[in-house]
Amino acid sequence: MLQEGSVTGIEWARLDSSAEAEGRDEELAAAAQTDSQAFALLYRRHQMDIFRFLRARTGSNDEAADLTAVVFERALTAIGRYRPSGGGVIAWLFTIARHAALDAERTRRRHRSVLAPGTEPSTETHDPSLLEDGVLQRERMAELRDRVERLPSVQRDAITLRYAGGLTAREIAGTLGKSEAATQKLLSRALAALRESFREDA
Amino acid sequence: MHDLPDAGSTEALESRLVDAYTVVIPPQLGARLEQRVSAAIELWRPSNSAGTLPASPRRRRLALTPVLLAVFLVTAAAAAGFFHFYDEAGGLAWQRAEHLGLVQTVDGYRLTLERVYADANRMLVGVTVVDEQNRGWSQVAIDDATVTDTSGGRWEEASGMSRPEGGGMATNLIWFDAVPGPAVPGRRAFSLSVPEVAVIKVASTPTPWRNVEVDVLFSFDLTVGGGAQATPHAAAESNGVTITLDRIVASPSTVRLELDVAGIPPASTAWAPIMSVRHAGVDLAVVLTTSGGGSGTTNWTSGGVDDPSGEWIVTVTEEVGEQYAEGTADTQIRLHGPWILHFTLP
DSSP, X not given: OOOSOOXXXXXXXXXXXXXXXXXXXXXXXXHHTTOHHHHHXXXXXHHHHHHHHHHHHHSOHHHHHHHHHHHHHHHHHHGGGOOOOTTHHHHHHHHHHHHHHHHXXXXXXXXXXXXXXTOSXXXXXXXXXXXXXXXXXXXXXXXXXXXXXXXXXXXXXXXXXXXXXXXXXXXXXXXXXXXXXXXXXXXXXXXHXXXXXXXXXX | OOOOXXXXXXXXXXXXXXXXXXXXXXXXXXXXXXXXXXXXHHHOOXXXXXXXXXXXXXXXXXXXXXXXXHHXXXXXXXXXXXXXXXXXXXXXXXXXXXXXXEEEEETTEEEEEEEEEEOSSEEEEXXXXXXXXXXXXXXXXXXXXXXXXXXXXXXXXXXXXXXXXXXXXXXXXXXXXXXXXXXXXXXXXXXXXXXXXXXXXOOSSSOOOEEEEEEEEEEEEEEEOOOEEEOOXXXXXXXXXXXXXXXXXXXXXXXXXXXXXXXXXXXXXXXXXXXEEEETTEEEEEEEEEEOSSSXXXXXXXXXXXXXXXXXXXXXXXXXXEEXXXXXXXXXXXXXXEEEEEEEEO
């Protein structure tokens, strides 16, 4: 299914997380090494996936938008060195995103000690769909996200890459530097841990 | 505090996770993001521009500016003439393609199967789509398409391009990989299925595409060109790493090379070769490499050959991998060769 629009004279269709999509990404990445238009298309293809992942990791729309810009700025400077590998371009972009999120987390930790109580990073949401939902539903979603945050970091990453970033197991494997089989197990364990956390609280 | 829900089934939990992370970029933030990345792209200059000239400043300014884009496309494309795109992007395959001109119209969307080309590696299809009812779309495009031959073989879509020719029209080139197995040249019957047309009305950022069901099926006969397939198993060793050419499929549209690598150290990602191909005094650029995650890669050249017989030289100058570690910068690993593979096709 097409995900986003064209911004130049040639427009590349994105097919959902498929081999075709990966093939198109690789062609765009190859072209982007010398043509900024191709990079612009890569940006457009993946900006929402990256934003959703970073929104999940930071809990803030503002910070996620800033980090999304950082990710594509870093990718732009590194695109000349990009070489196709497991998980494809999307895994490469999410690796950059994951590192950007970790850097931001470290920065937050450093600043946290000097902030006054109540000045934690904003977790407000502007999502229209969420505003239309009831308070209970919003609380349940927030609760679920909190449970994910309490998982071991690698499980948390796998869950957010899968359900916020929309990556396949193969792409997650490429991002985390694991085999696809190990990633499948990791996702299963993370889901099992989430289920267990509900059971314990019940 | 509300009552805690249980996790429910795995499917229900997964569904809730998707819901929990569903967000949209607020318009102001989206505009800020767009502005920042656009500026970075505009300022960017490729560090290694071998082979292709960088985009002109005018094209850079146009990148990532959807509203300007719509205006640009309407005016520029109308002046250009749409077959120019087919000639330019379709290259040799388009020039050699059979003219079909088959037309089908569904709900006011007219699809024309202009030309088709096929050989041992790939099929190229050119389809023009027109919104005859002028519904005010900023763009229309062909989304998914599939090709099957009379034996039931499915030609998998490899890549595609769509160029808007004004808001209600687009030219589309789609490449399909040949059905795996021995290439059988000759006249054959095919069908091309186009289930949907994608449409978009640029109003805000990001703007979603919508798919409109059309379920168009074109049936046609086509002479499939030839090509040479071989399993030369040519190998070269350097620094304890052996690279073997398992299979080559050489045809007019492209040359496909399947390489296996042995003795390479583990990396976080699959290894990719930096390579060149030489045949009959001509260098063919490798423009696409894919990996199934194992030790092998499949590599395609930008153009093909009419006569694959004679000596071939495949030179891999480097193998490149990435090493990731939590909290550190990515490390690129480069293994230097060269690995030079010689073989002859009959």
